[in-house]
Amino acid sequence: MATTALPPPPAAVAAGAGPTTQQLLDSLQQARTQKQQNEALRGIVLDNEALVVKLHGQYNTQKQKAEITRCHKKASELLVALESGLSFRHLRKLNVPQYLKECDQRLSGKDFIPAEQTANLTDLETSAQALKALKGCGCASEYYSSLIESGTRLMEKSLGLLKDSKLHSKQWAAVMEPVLVLLKDVMAIAPISDCLVEKEEEVHRMKFNVDECTQAQAKAIMEGEMQEAEALYYQKIKLQEVLGDLIKQKFAVLDGEEEGALTVPMRRVHETHSRANAEMAALLQDRERVRKECEEDLQRLSARLAQCRAEDLAQTTAFNDEKEKSNEYLRLNLARQEECWRQIEQLERELQKLSADRGEEVRRRVQAIERNERRRVDFENFVSFAENHESLLRLTISNCEIAEEVTDTVDEFISSACNTIERRMRETEKEMEKLRVDVHNEYFHAFREMYLTLGDLSYKKEKHLTEMQKKIEYETIQQEFCMETFNPKAKEHSQAKKQLTQRKAEMEDQLAQLRTRSQLYIEWFQPSEKALIEAGVEFTHPVDELVQINESRNNKLVEYHELMTAEEDPDEEYAAEMAEIERLRQLAAVESRTLARLTAGPNASTPKTPYGVSTSQASSAEKA
Numbered sequence: 001m002a003t004t005a006l007p008p009p010p011a012a013v014a015a016g017a018g019p020t021t022q023q024l025l026d027s028l029q030q031a032r033t034q035k036q037q038n039e040a041l042r043g044i045v046l047d048n049e050a051l052v053v054k055l056h057g058q059y060n061t062q063k064q065k066a067e068i069t070r071c072h073k074k075a076s077e078l079l080v081a082l083e084s085g086l087s088f089r090h091l092r093k094l095n096v097p098q099y100l101k102e103c104d105q106r107l108s109g110k111d112f113i114p115a116e117q118t119a120n121l122t123d124l125e126t127s128a129q130a131l132k133a134l135k136g137c138g139c140a141s142e143y144y145s146s147l148i149e150s151g152t153r154l155m156e157k158s159l160g161l162l163k164d165s166k167l168h169s170k171q172w173a174a175v176m177e178p179v180l181v182l183l184k185d186v187m188a189i190a191p192i193s194d195c196l197v198e199k200e201e202e203v204h205r206m207k208f209n210v211d212e213c214t215q216a217q218a219k220a221i222m223e224g225e226m227q228e229a230e231a232l233y234y235q236k237i238k239l240q241e242v243l244g245d246l247i248k249q250k251f252a253v254l255d256g257e258e259e260g261a262l263t264v265p266m267r268r269v270h271e272t273h274s275r276a277n278a279e280m281a282a283l284l285q286d287r288e289r290v291r292k293e294c295e296e297d298l299q300r301l302s303a304r305l306a307q308c309r310a311e312d313l314a315q316t317t318a319f320n321d322e323k324e325k326s327n328e329y330l331r332l333n334l335a336r337q338e339e340c341w342r343q344i345e346q347l348e349r350e351l352q353k354l355s356a357d358r359g360e361e362v363r364r365r366v367q368a369i370e371r372n373e374r375r376r377v378d379f380e381n382f383v384s385f386a387e388n389h390e391s392l393l394r395l396t397i398s399n400c401e402i403a404e405e406v407t408d409t410v411d412e413f414i415s416s417a418c419n420t421i422e423r424r425m426r427e428t429e430k431e432m433e434k435l436r437v438d439v440h441n442e443y444f445h446a447f448r449e450m451y452l453t454l455g456d457l458s459y460k461k462e463k464h465l466t467e468m469q470k471k472i473e474y475e476t477i478q479q480e481f482c483m484e485t486f487n488p489k490a491k492e493h494s495q496a497k498k499q500l501t502q503r504k505a506e507m508e509d510q511l512a513q514l515r516t517r518s519q520l521y522i523e524w525f526q527p528s529e530k531a532l533i534e535a536g537v538e539f540t541h542p543v544d545e546l547v548q549i550n551e552s553r554n555n556k557l558v559e560y561h562e563l564m565t566a567e568e569d570p571d572e573e574y575a576a577e578m579a580e581i582e583r584l585r586q587l588a589a590v591e592s593r594t595l596a597r598l599t600a601g602p603n604a605s606t607p608k609t610p611y612g613v614s615t616s617q618a619s620s621a622e623k624a
Contacts, residue, residue: 031090038091038370041082045366048075049359053352065341072334075362083369088377099385103304107293112392113399117166121159124169127176128155134184144187147420154413158406165402166395172410175279178272179414186265186421192431195257196439199250203442206243210449213239233457237517240450244524247443251436258432266425273418280411284404291400298393305386312379319372326365333358437535440528447525448542451518455546458514459553465507472500 052071055064135148162169217232333354340351475497482490522543532539 027090027093034087034090038086038088041078041086042366042370045075045078045082045362046359048078049362053355053359068337076330079362079365079369082366086369086373088370088374089380092374092377092381094381094385096385099382099389103297103386103389104300105297105389107290107297107393107396111290111293111396113166113396115166115392115395119162119165120168120170121162122169123173124155124159124162124176127173127180128152128159130180131155134180134187137184137187143424144183144420147183147417150416151413154409158409161402161406161409165399167399167403167406169406171283172406175276175283176410176414179276179417182265182268182272183417183421185268186424189261189265192257192261192428193435195253196250196435199246199253203243203246206239206246210236210239210243230457233453236453237450237457240446240453244443244446244450244521247439247446248524250439254432254436254439262425262428262432266422269418269421269425273414276411276414276418280407280414283407287400287403287407291397291404294393294397294400298390298397301386301390301393305383305390308379308382308386312375315372315375319368322368326361326368329361330358333361437531437537440531440535441537443528444525444532444539447521447528448545451521451525451542452546452549454514454518454521455542455550458511458518459550461507461511461514465504465511468500468504468507472497472504475500 048071052068052075055067055071131148131151135145158172159169213232213236217229217236220226220229220232336354337351340354475493479490479493479497481487482493525542529541
């Protein structure tokens, strides 16, 4: 009897994937059909055996023998048909969860990379194009050109690795995006020296004004215009103060530029590098975990598959042995039936018994065939699952290795980029420190010019104040002489003394203002002085330099005075002055006595002069 061809077994599904509703319905229908076919085959075999038993019960020996022989032949054909047509492929389902549990597969389904997935390089290609676009952009493009070239090569290497995989490049592109943004922003930062260009122009113009004022002052001094020279002194000091303020403004400009050109980029570099390292470490840790679990699952699956292959081989061998025994038994049974046909009359009951035994053996054989077919289908299902799952595990391991290499490559670029940017920031910091020292040095020279100019003016005013004090003392002496002699010129000397005293007070106020301003200049210079000392710049403090200049001036004046007075005897000059003063006093006394005598008359008592001398005595002295 011909058997109906059964449909092929379904393909093994991926681990963790569930069948659709239509697939479940189709599988159910196929199972029903296959069950009906199996029942039909089993019924045909068992019905034939029942017919054999029935025929054995009939008495017509020859006819029964021919019919039984035909049935035996048909039974052999039916057994072969049953063995080849019996199938449990739709009755024994491919139970993936059970197989995963039996093989101790621990990797989660979400960690598998599906075989139908393809590589997606769009995001990383976009990042590579963005990196190439940075070449030649910004003010510091030359400094970062080597970084961009090496980064482009690393991106091409990563793309080449990902091209042969089934990975998505989004995770690496997301890590690179903040680094590229930081690199673009840093490349757009202008050189630190550009921030002082405008202030340099202002300082240059102010230095030119100071030089013009200095030249005009020197010309006024040479021409003897001392008032104009003094006014130019004050004008020069104001210009130098403005120059010092402009130079100090450079520090504010540098401080403002430092925040945007150094502090913020450096902080962003550290934050971006730390975040990228953390993300890369997490990515590497996850890929290493998946690869390790895949390798462990693959080892357990291989061990379980080898065990199942050994068990299948043993069971197949046992079934074949049992089949051979069954065939041998059937052959012996037929032989004995022939013997029974020769002794049919005596052995009919035995023949019927043997026929019954044969029917029982056929039923047992059918059950054995069914068991073997179920086992064989289960084995084929498991082998199909193991092969597909092994392929999936090996594909996942391969993609994990590619992901690790790509991660290392991207991490290499990120580390290189961050280190290069940090090195650039260190160079910018050194350049800024050098600019600060240069500005402090420039302010030192401006402060020196201001302080020496102010010291020169203070020195001359002090000398002028000394000369005015001498004039005041001289006018005081002259006033006393005129008062002793009632000389009308005493008023002129008194007015001159008042004017000199008033001018002296004004001069002292000016000197006090100049000293205050000098102290203010010193306080302004203290930050630059500290910075220059810390930088190791050798210089002579303008205060010490002014002291040396004033000492040199005083020494020159002393030498000039000694040279002028070397030809005169100071003792003789002093004696001559004292003699002249005594003579003038005596003359004043005589004039006073004469005036008193003329106003009092001859009988008046003799008045006394302010020096205790009588007017008569003064008159005698006058005549003499």
